[in-house]
Every structure is written in structure tokens, then in C-alpha cells.
Amino acid sequence: MPISSRNRVCFLPLAAILLAVLPFLLFSASVDGQPPPETTGSTLVSETPPADTVAGQPPAVEGLTAADTPDDEGGSVTVKWTEPAGAAELGLTYRVMRADSPDGQYTEVCELAAGENEFMDAGLTDGQQYCYKVFSIVGPGTAESGPTAPASPRGNWFRMYRLNALILLLVFSGSVLYYISRARRAKPIYIRKIAGLNAVDEAVGRATEMGKKILYIPGIMSIDEIQTIASLAILGHVARLSAQYNADLEVPNKDPLTFASARETVKEAYLEAGRPDLFREEMVNYVTYDQFAYTASVTGKMVRERPATNFLIGSFYAESLLLAESGQSVGAIQISGTAEVAQLPFFVVACDYTLIGEELYAASAYLSREPVLLGSIKGQDLTKLLLMLALGLGVILESFGVAFVKDAFRMH
Amino acid sequence: MPSLGTWLAAFFTLCMLSFLYKDNPFFRIAESFFAGLSLGYYIGIVANQTLKPNLVLPLADNFSANWHLLFAGGLGVMLYFRYIKRVAWVSRWALAVYVGYYVGVNMMQKLHGEVLPQVGDTMLSLSWSGIGTLWNVVMVVGVLSVLIYFYFSAEHKGAVGGISRVGIWFLMVSFGAAFGYTVMGRISLLIGRMVFLVNEWARPLIGLIT
Known part of the structure; x- marks a missing residue:
């Protein structure tokens, strides 16, 4: 299915594109690459x-x-x-x-x-x-020289040279809010299949059948990292499935705030699944704040307890290959996801499925089918489409020596 | 003669490296020491390098100028309400403030620091001006095809599928390059540890024996 009727809203709004690009152009023409000169001097x-x-x-x-x-x-x-x-x-x-x-x-x-x-x-x-x-x-x-007339410093509410960022933020936020409202009115929202996510159910089912543990590692960063927030949304889905199947879930944490949020997430998921009796606080535990001490502890857990399924989803750094390779060596099915470009290669080679970059953010919406999440993904897609069109237009104009579209994206 | 500290460091390094063979009691000892010591160490670090300079000292030195820090401190204390069942819900408020604040900050950082500059810098001229134009073509095609790969509102079929396949090729090539680069970095870490073992532990020890 190329561009279905469900998506036509995304592909037709030439007016929306113009509306989005026009302020950039106007801004570019007026600013000409510099903050406007003060006229009160x-x-x-x-x-x-x-x-x-x-x-x-x-x-x-x-x-x-x-x-x-x-x-x-x-x-x-x-x-x-x-x-x-x-x-x-x-x-x-x-x-x-x-x-x-x-x-x-x-x-x-x-x-x-x-x-x-x-x-x-x-x-x-x-x-x-x-x-x-x-x-x-x-x-x-x-x-x-002679003296200047008196000048008084004062604070400004806006940095006008950052107007392009504000416009993009408004376009982005507006499109997200629009699609969220559409989703809430039960209008159909389409998101393509994301390879790897379909395997989540299978992975949880496998652990249940084998009577082994599911190890969910939500990365090593705190909840100020968007990847961690996305990971917690996916953790909620995995925990719901675990509650339904009565599978053994464990979530070891490195960051204290992620630990607190993860415990709340899992507890809520068990409650939603109607099995609060199966929730145990020690399912979500805290290890240590040190990156490699945490890694040593989790890899040790992997080789000793031989979990059937490992989820490595969130923000990872140097520990990514150590964790993924240890999991792979004990024969666990591994589903990973991160937006850390330097770590993705390790997950790609050592895991069965990998959510690459933005797929991680889309995953929670895809799994939950929550209107708010679906709407936000759709809104992001519209923003991406507008940026792609602006990029194409900018490349064409730049090739003919016209630089004002490029200037509109320049940060000062 | 190596010092006691060097002996301990060498012993625990070898214990950790023994995991390359298989899980064993030495690795377990080192793992437990590492986790326990680091936990205690970080409690001290947070107390001395975060709480003390950012909260305690400013409030103690000039309370009237820094009283607003009480809000941040209060939010931190609220997180611990989770351990009192009757008021556990209070910790959620602190978490909500923390998450909401960082979502807003991150959004602007990404737009301002990454999205706009990257889109602007990808607007490259494709009019022929030498071999450099070919690299411009690679850059523009790469960015557009990868963006289409991450476009979730259309099925990867037909033209969209073809372009996104080009995008995934670009991604895999970049992953390959990143893989090689990171492996080189890891090998240099290993070399650093080996240099420690040889120069600071083994060599003085051998010198002592001979």
C-alpha cells in the first residue's frame, strides 16, 4: 500500500507546507542572517x-x-x-x-x-x-569622539533570531495536538509495521513456556533522557503481557529515578492486567550507579539465571556490547532498541531484533495503540514530511544560487 | 614491590577478565565488591558534589538569595514519599515535574541544536562544481532516504519501500563505520588495562623476584 487514503491528510496539505515554510522565508528576508539592529540608540x-x-x-x-x-x-x-x-x-x-x-x-x-x-x-x-x-x-x-546619547540596557522577552526554532516548535506541537484530537475522536490512524515489535509477544510467550525469566534493561540513563521515557512505555506493555501470562519479569536498574519510575510502571501494568497479586517489588530492583559495576552485575545475572528473553531498550553506552553478547551467549531471544548511533551496530549484530533510532519512540505507540501516542507519532510524521519538502526546496534553490531557504534554517 | 592498592587493582582486574573463560567464584566476588563499593562511593559523590555545593551551601551562605532552591530540594524529598504507603502518591508529583521539565528542555535542545542546523547544512548545491558535488549528492540522498525510512505513516512498499531500502543501506554503512571506530576505542581501553597490569604490577613484581 503506497500512500493510502488514510494518509492523504499528510500528503495533500500544500497550504500547510506553504504556511510552515513562508514564515521561515519572511524571517530569512527580514533578518538576513543577523539579529535586527536596535533602533532606539x-x-x-x-x-x-x-x-x-x-x-x-x-x-x-x-x-x-x-x-x-x-x-x-x-x-x-x-x-x-x-x-x-x-x-x-x-x-x-x-x-x-x-x-x-x-x-x-x-x-x-x-x-x-x-x-x-x-x-x-x-x-x-x-x-x-x-x-x-x-x-x-x-x-x-x-x-x-563626542559622546553618544544616553542608552539604557533592558531585558528582552524573546530572542528574535531564534524565531525559526519557535516556528518549527509551533508547527510540530500543532500537528501533534491536531492528530491527538483526531485519534481521540476515533478517526483511524495508520502506523506501519515495525519489525521487532511483533516479536515482543512471542518473546514473552517463549519465556512463559520455558519457565524462565524475562530480563528488561531500561538503559543506564535517567528519566531526563527521552529514550528512557520511551523505554518505560514499552516496559509497561511487556509488564502487562508478563502479568497476563504469569511470566517472571525482572528489571535491574542503574539510575535511581529510572528505578522509581520503572517500579511504578510495572506495578501499574500488573494492576491494569488485573493481576496485582503477582506484582512483587523486588521484580524492579536497584543495582548501583556505576556503569560497569551495573554491567558486571547484569551480565553475571544473565549467565547464572539464563533468562529466556532479554529486552535492552533505552539509552546505552559502552556496556551495550557486553550486555548484548552475554545475552546472546546464553541463547536468550533478544530485542533491543536505542537511539545512540554508536551503540546501534552492536545491537544489530548481537540481538535478534533491533529498534533503530526513532523506531524506539514509535514503538510505544505501535504497541499500545493509545490515541495520544498514535497522534504524536502522526504529528511527528507530518513535521518530518514538511522538513523533507523544505529540504528538497532548499537543495533546488541552493543549486541555483538562491540561499534564503538555507539561511532560514541557520541558527545564530 | 607493588603497593597494596596495586595488588588489589590487579587482583580484581584479573577476576573480571576471568569472565572471558566462564562465570566463576572469582568473578562473582569481584562483581559483588564492584557493585557494593560503587554504590557507597556514589552516595558520597552525590552528597559532596551535588547536594552540598548546589543546595546545602547556597542555602547556608545566603538563604534570602537562594530560597528558591527549597523547591528543588522539596521535590527531591517528595521522591522518598514512595516509601510511606499512605502518601506514596506524592512521589509521582515530583517525577511528573522532573519528566515534564526535561521533555520541554530536550525538545528545544533538539530543535535548536540538531534539527534546524542539520536540515540547513544538508541544503547543499547539486550544480556541478567538481568531485565535491558527488559527495553533496550522497549527503542529500542519504538524508532524504533515511528520513523516509523513519516515516511511519506509509507502508514500505512501492516507491516509498524502494527509497527506504536505500535509507537502510545508508544506515548499515554508517553502523559499520561506527562499529569499527568503537571497536578501536575498546581495544585502546584493553591496552590501557594491560599496560597497568604489566607496568605497575607484573614488572615490579618480576623485578623483585629476579
Whole structure:
């Protein structure tokens, strides 16, 4: 089935694509790769006569402005000026001076070499006024610019140069919410088969028939890692099956918060399956926080207890091959899944089924058929489709020397 | 003469390596020591390097400026309510805050740090400008085909199936490269351990005997 009627919503919305891409283009055109310049600043009218008219005097800088730094959390003023012609050849240095008022006492803020024409003065107090002067210096000669009009630092609510990330976030969140609402209204949501997930039932059944243990390893990271959260969702499904089949499940943990969440997940799954009497707290146990001590303990458990089924699903690092190979050596059926690119090769070679990258995130939705999860997968797919189209458009335009689509995706 | 610490390190290293033969009492001893010691060690680490500098000292030094840390500390304490059956539900609130916070932070990090820059950097020119253009083609085809492989709303049949098959080939080639790279890293770890055994334990010992 190529693109069925069930998916036509994803493939037709040209208007949605345009809506998604248009703000990027508008943003790109307006921003032109830089944060918008602040317009509240003041312009210096140099009170010093052009220095080059005075013999032995360096030329003074021109067009000196001071303004609140845009798109920041406050506390800084950006000072800009135009360098005099031949500043580098003359070996000019610039001394930036600051005062509370145009006629106040100026103190040195910094000294910059020729080639610099901008300075951000940080660590200031929001709301207070600051004036600046810049001295051009060559040897003993100094030329002073006039003072800028007062500028006050202030915090900004938004970093406008990150508008593209906000737009993408809104497109993503909007599409996820839309599809969740569709799923809740019992509209059909299609997700393709994911190889490996169909084997979960079989793997749990095998352990039940053999009267052996199911070992579920939820990775070694905490629940601030999305992979761990996805793993816990799959653990819920495995625990429900274990409760239904009365299989022996064990979940050894490395992270204390993952341990707490895993225990809650398994307990709830047994309750949902109508077999709370089968749940034992020691099913979900804590080993240690050390990566390799945990690995040694789990591999030891594998060779001693010879589980029939191993699930290695979550975020793994250097322990991935040690665990997968130990499990493989005792003849367990192994289902793995991770989004850690460096560890996937080890799972691919040592496990029977591997959920690659994003399949891990889709797996929980596929297994549970929960409307919320299905809707979120569908929403992600729509975002991916829009990104693919934007990528195609960007490649075509870039080939013809038009870069504004690429610029819209640039992070500043 | 190697020190007692070196003797212990060498003994436990050999105990762990004995697992290469098969599970045995020496490995079990080392495994139990390793798990137990590391658990105690990390309790000390967390107390001294997380709780003390991030919570206890700021509150003790300047409570009025850092009082908001009580919320974080309170959430941490709430996690332990799970051990009191009547109020075990309170721990779920702390977990919910923790998970929700990190989902939000991660989402922006991924969009800002990975998705947008990667899509932008893949917009490469395909107009011929030398051999480098071929690599641009490989990059664009690779990214698009792998994205289609991870598109879950369409069955892998027909054109979508063909492109996703190209995508899985790209994935497998990259996995092969990553495999080789990581194996090299692991071998260097083994070499490091062997260097320890030979230089710090065996060599002084042999020198002592001869």
C-alpha cells in the first residue's frame, strides 16, 4: 500500500507546507542572517574636528552609537562606530569610555585594536543610563569622539533570531495536538509495521513456556533522557503481557529515578492486567550507579539465571556490547532498541531484533495503540514530511544560487 | 614491590577478565565488591558534589538569595514519599515535574541544536562544481532516504519501500563505520588495562623476584 487514503491528510496539505515554510522565508528576508539592529540608540555628532586636519593627530571614529543590546536578557549596551579610513595602516587602537551622562566622568571600559568597530558592554544595570566615547590612539596622539546619547540596557522577552526554532516548535506541537484530537475522536490512524515489535509477544510467550525469566534493561540513563521515557512505555506493555501470562519479569536498574519510575510502571501494568497479586517489588530492583559495576552485575545475572528473553531498550553506552553478547551467549531471544548511533551496530549484530533510532519512540505507540501516542507519532510524521519538502526546496534553490531557504534554517 | 592498592587493582582486574573463560567464584566476588563499593562511593559523590555545593551551601551562605532552591530540594524529598504507603502518591508529583521539565528542555535542545542546523547544512548545491558535488549528492540522498525510512505513516512498499531500502543501506554503512571506530576505542581501553597490569604490577613484581 503506497500512500493510502488514510494518509492523504499528510500528503495533500500544500497550504500547510506553504504556511510552515513562508514564515521561515519572511524571517530569512527580514533578518538576513543577523539579529535586527536596535533602533532606539542615539547617533553621535562628533564634537571633535576631523583629526586628520590636525597635524600629528589620529583620525577620530565616526557614527558612534550606543543602544540596548537586542534579544538578550538585559544588562548590556552595544556600542558601534565607523572606523576611519586606513585605521589598520595607522595602527589605531580604540579606547571605549563610559559615563552616566554626556558631561559625566568617563572611565575606561576596554581597549580594542584596529579592525574592531563594535563592543558589547556587559554587566550593567537595567534602566540606568550610560553614555560612551571612543578615543582613537596612535602612540602619544589621541582623538576623542563626542559622546553618544544616553542608552539604557533592558531585558528582552524573546530572542528574535531564534524565531525559526519557535516556528518549527509551533508547527510540530500543532500537528501533534491536531492528530491527538483526531485519534481521540476515533478517526483511524495508520502506523506501519515495525519489525521487532511483533516479536515482543512471542518473546514473552517463549519465556512463559520455558519457565524462565524475562530480563528488561531500561538503559543506564535517567528519566531526563527521552529514550528512557520511551523505554518505560514499552516496559509497561511487556509488564502487562508478563502479568497476563504469569511470566517472571525482572528489571535491574542503574539510575535511581529510572528505578522509581520503572517500579511504578510495572506495578501499574500488573494492576491494569488485573493481576496485582503477582506484582512483587523486588521484580524492579536497584543495582548501583556505576556503569560497569551495573554491567558486571547484569551480565553475571544473565549467565547464572539464563533468562529466556532479554529486552535492552533505552539509552546505552559502552556496556551495550557486553550486555548484548552475554545475552546472546546464553541463547536468550533478544530485542533491543536505542537511539545512540554508536551503540546501534552492536545491537544489530548481537540481538535478534533491533529498534533503530526513532523506531524506539514509535514503538510505544505501535504497541499500545493509545490515541495520544498514535497522534504524536502522526504529528511527528507530518513535521518530518514538511522538513523533507523544505529540504528538497532548499537543495533546488541552493543549486541555483538562491540561499534564503538555507539561511532560514541557520541558527545564530 | 607493588603497593597494596596495586595488588588489589590487579587482583580484581584479573577476576573480571576471568569472565572471558566462564562465570566463576572469582568473578562473582569481584562483581559483588564492584557493585557494593560503587554504590557507597556514589552516595558520597552525590552528597559532596551535588547536594552540598548546589543546595546545602547556597542555602547556608545566603538563604534570602537562594530560597528558591527549597523547591528543588522539596521535590527531591517528595521522591522518598514512595516509601510511606499512605502518601506514596506524592512521589509521582515530583517525577511528573522532573519528566515534564526535561521533555520541554530536550525538545528545544533538539530543535535548536540538531534539527534546524542539520536540515540547513544538508541544503547543499547539486550544480556541478567538481568531485565535491558527488559527495553533496550522497549527503542529500542519504538524508532524504533515511528520513523516509523513519516515516511511519506509509507502508514500505512501492516507491516509498524502494527509497527506504536505500535509507537502510545508508544506515548499515554508517553502523559499520561506527562499529569499527568503537571497536578501536575498546581495544585502546584493553591496552590501557594491560599496560597497568604489566607496568605497575607484573614488572615490579618480576623485578623483585629476579
